[in-house]
Amino acid sequence: MKKFVNDPKDFVPEMLEGLALANPDTLRYVPEYNLIMRADAPMTDKVSIVQGSGSGHEPAHVMSVGKGMLDAACPGDIFAAPPTDYVYETVKMVASPKGVLLLVNNYTGDRMAFEMAQELSEADGVTVRTLFIDDDVSVQDSTYTVGRRGVAGNFFVMKAVGAAAERGADLDEVYRIGEKVNSVTRTMGMALTACTPPAKGSPLFDLPDDEIEMGVGIHGEPGRRREKLRPAKEMVHELVNAVVEDLPFTSGDGVALMVNGLGGTPLSELYLVYGLAHKELAGRGIEVRRSYVGEYCTSLDMAGASITLVKLDDEITDLLEAPAEIPARVF
Amino acid sequence: MKKFVNDPKDFVPEMLEGLALANPDTLRYVPEYNLIMRADAPMTDKVSIVQGSGSGHEPAHVMSVGKGMLDAACPGDIFAAPPTDYVYETVKMVASPKGVLLLVNNYTGDRMAFEMAQELSEADGVTVRTLFIDDDVSVQDSTYTVGRRGVAGNFFVMKAVGAAAERGADLDEVYRIGEKVNSVTRTMGMALTACTPPAKGSPLFDLPDDEIEMGVGIHGEPGRRREKLRPAKEMVHELVNAVVEDLPFTSGDGVALMVNGLGGTPLSELYLVYGLAHKELAGRGIEVRRSYVGEYCTSLDMAGASITLVKLDDEITDLLEAPAEIPARVF
Numbered sequence: 001m002k003k004f005v006n007d008p009k010d011f012v013p014e015m016l017e018g019l020a021l022a023n024p025d026t027l028r029y030v031p032e033y034n035l036i037m038r039a040d041a042p043m044t045d046k047v048s049i050v051q052g053s054g055s056g057h058e059p060a061h062v063m064s065v066g067k068g069m070l071d072a073a074c075p076g077d078i079f080a081a082p083p084t085d086y087v088y089e090t091v092k093m094v095a096s097p098k099g100v101l102l103l104v105n106n107y108t109g110d111r112m113a114f115e116m117a118q119e120l121s122e123a124d125g126v127t128v129r130t131l132f133i134d135d136d137v138s139v140q141d142s143t144y145t146v147g148r149r150g151v152a153g154n155f156f157v158m159k160a161v162g163a164a165a166e167r168g169a170d171l172d173e174v175y176r177i178g179e180k181v182n183s184v185t186r187t188m189g190m191a192l193t194a195c196t197p198p199a200k201g202s203p204l205f206d207l208p209d210d211e212i213e214m215g216v217g218i219h220g221e222p223g224r225r226r227e228k229l230r231p232a233k234e235m236v237h238e239l240v241n242a243v244v245e246d247l248p249f250t251s252g253d254g255v256a257l258m259v260n261g262l263g264g265t266p267l268s269e270l271y272l273v274y275g276l277a278h279k280e281l282a283g284r285g286i287e288v289r290r291s292y293v294g295e296y297c298t299s300l301d302m303a304g305a306s307i308t309l310v311k312l313d314d315e316i317t318d319l320l321e322a323p324a325e326i327p328a329r330v331f
Numbered sequence: 332m333k334k335f336v337n338d339p340k341d342f343v344p345e346m347l348e349g350l351a352l353a354n355p356d357t358l359r360y361v362p363e364y365n366l367i368m369r370a371d372a373p374m375t376d377k378v379s380i381v382q383g384s385g386s387g388h389e390p391a392h393v394m395s396v397g398k399g400m401l402d403a404a405c406p407g408d409i410f411a412a413p414p415t416d417y418v419y420e421t422v423k424m425v426a427s428p429k430g431v432l433l434l435v436n437n438y439t440g441d442r443m444a445f446e447m448a449q450e451l452s453e454a455d456g457v458t459v460r461t462l463f464i465d466d467d468v469s470v471q472d473s474t475y476t477v478g479r480r481g482v483a484g485n486f487f488v489m490k491a492v493g494a495a496a497e498r499g500a501d502l503d504e505v506y507r508i509g510e511k512v513n514s515v516t517r518t519m520g521m522a523l524t525a526c527t528p529p530a531k532g533s534p535l536f537d538l539p540d541d542e543i544e545m546g547v548g549i550h551g552e553p554g555r556r557r558e559k560l561r562p563a564k565e566m567v568h569e570l571v572n573a574v575v576e577d578l579p580f581t582s583g584d585g586v587a588l589m590v591n592g593l594g595g596t597p598l599s600e601l602y603l604v605y606g607l608a609h610k611e612l613a614g615r616g617i618e619v620r621r622s623y624v625g626e627y628c629t630s631l632d633m634a635g636a637s638i639t640l641v642k643l644d645d646e647i648t649d650l651l652e653a654p655a656e657i658p659a660r661v662f
Contacts, residue, residue: 002540002543002560003596004567004600004604004636011599014606014607018607018624019606022624058597063598209333231337236335263598267390268389269334271346271349271350271353271389272337273335274350274353275349275350275352276345293353295598298597301634303333303334305335
């Protein structure tokens with residue numbers, strides 16, 4: 001394993017400490033509960049938005065905390081759901097009289113932790129709703145999932161509900177928007193290589209030098225099939241095709257197109273993939289109106305990429321255009 | 332080689348086409364000269380800023396084109412200087428009556444191309460100055476370099492001169508600012524792995540599983556020495572120490588701290604490195620006032636990171652705080 005790591009058990013806390021040190025004015029790290037929250041939380045005049053998940057998917061979700069997106073994120077250890085009591089404590093720390101929306105990517109462990117935390121919070125008198133995100137078209141059930149998995153499309157749900165909450169929408173309205181965005185968002189990814197969790201110290205699965213995993217999950221779960229490595233345009237065609245046919249997206253649709261890197265793939269390749277996907281869509285009469293290229297939801301150091309499409313209407317476009325202030329490259 | 336690539340000779344043009352398709356309102360791709368320019372260039376009321384270099388360092392420099400930074404970037408092929416005539420044509424396309432500043436990272440091939448392009452442009456009556464950037468403290472001369480290499484610290488020069496030009500500073504003033512920022516910027520990087528150029532198809536150099544290259548160049552050039560892989564805090568200590576002692580940075584200084592990923596290292600590790608570096612500096616009485624964590628100048632898919640420090644004063648801080656609109660993650 002060749003990584004920047006000290007003791008692997010400190011990997012997540014050390015990352016979170018670095019994140020907070022880099023954003024001293026806007027973020028607060030609470031080590032007791034492994035959480036990152038807005039420095040100005042709790043806000044009493046807006047619905048609070050909380051997401052948790054295993055770590056290893058950065059910038060999801062701890063680097064999505066800030067004005068216009070999440071009020072807090074409570075990450076678990078690498079690829080592990082956060083403990084229920086940490087989720088519960090997170091809700092307590094950012095609870096607003098207007099209520100709390102919990103966002104959960106659809107994995108069994110995360111569902112359990114968040115559903116129990118919701119019950120505990122409600123017993124305390126906090127109004128909570130929980131929204132499950134399941135944008136991955138690759139497979140129906142998966143290693144850690146009943147139903148579809150939640151992957152990079154989650155970004156668009158966070159962005160839209162974050163903007164709506166910031167504008168003062170009530171909890172039911174924020175929930176409605178989140179559900180709507182999830183319902184028109186579709187993703188599929190593929191792995192060129194496996195990833196290496198710091199505590200394991202070796203690749204999470206074996207992938208021969210001439211093969212890829214088409215439809216891979218963000219924890220390295222199997223996708224649709226192993227395939228031979230092929231030219232980028234053929235692999236991108238397969239990804240775009242799977243995503244387009246699922247909703248389906250059709251001629252005349254306006255979309256947001258995201259090319260998300262899985263952690264080990266450089267921007268040069270992601271932009272090459274973007275160009276191929278953009279042209280595939282143009283050939284089908286689908287118009288790309290918003291573009292997202294970079295890392296949004298990763299799998300540690302996995303080489304690979306996912307493609308996400310969101311069917312846009314005026315309401316969603318307006319929410320995606322709203323400002324957000326989260327840790328990101330600073331210019 | 333496991334990459335998103337079609338024919339390797341099309342790698343750079345396909346990346347540039349994707350970049351332009353993702354930014355249709357702000358960028359223009361000119362395939363004849365392999366250049367990316369602001370869609371609203373040439374601007375007649377400001378000094379134009381141009382940088383070129385080999386490709387493979389994205390987001391440097393083609394993704395740094397936009398209001399408040401570069402007017403154009405003319406990349407060469409992977410790790411190869413752009414041809415003189417492409418640089419010359421780029422200067423022609425963005426030439427302003429207020430003059431053109433060429434930014435060049437200090438490598439022999441790039442220097443030759445840009446110096447000849449400057450001569451050709453001056454013969455056409457364009458006022459041109461050229462600024463060489465050499466922030467890498469690792470080695471004095473290197474494989475492709477007489478003197479120090481220019482690496483990720485280049486970002487701060489681009490940002491400062493871009494802001495100054497946007498505010499209407501004249502060419503001599505913009506040059507003065509660039510030279511000043513370069514003079515207080517220091518960087519050192521290290522490789523955990525080699526990188527694989529698409530046209531080569533195999534790693535550019537051999538690095539055993541238990542070794543790192545301390546002080547690596549962004550084209551894989553040798554650094555100070557090969558070392559055994561160690562805990563992150565020991566490697567970060569060595570990087571910080573080399574950078575701090577070079578200027579030197581001393582107790583009471585206020586700095587910008589950049590942790591730059593070399594392409595294959597995920598954000599989780601970069602934030603871990605950031606936290607360690609921040610604490611190292613605090614222990615020396617050096618105050619981090621601005622933080623940059625992410626990919627700014629990469630080496631294809633190399634795993635590794637560099638640390639850059641910039642000694643801040645009011646003038647530099649003000650220029651770094653100025654707005655810039657360049658391709659980046661969109662929120």
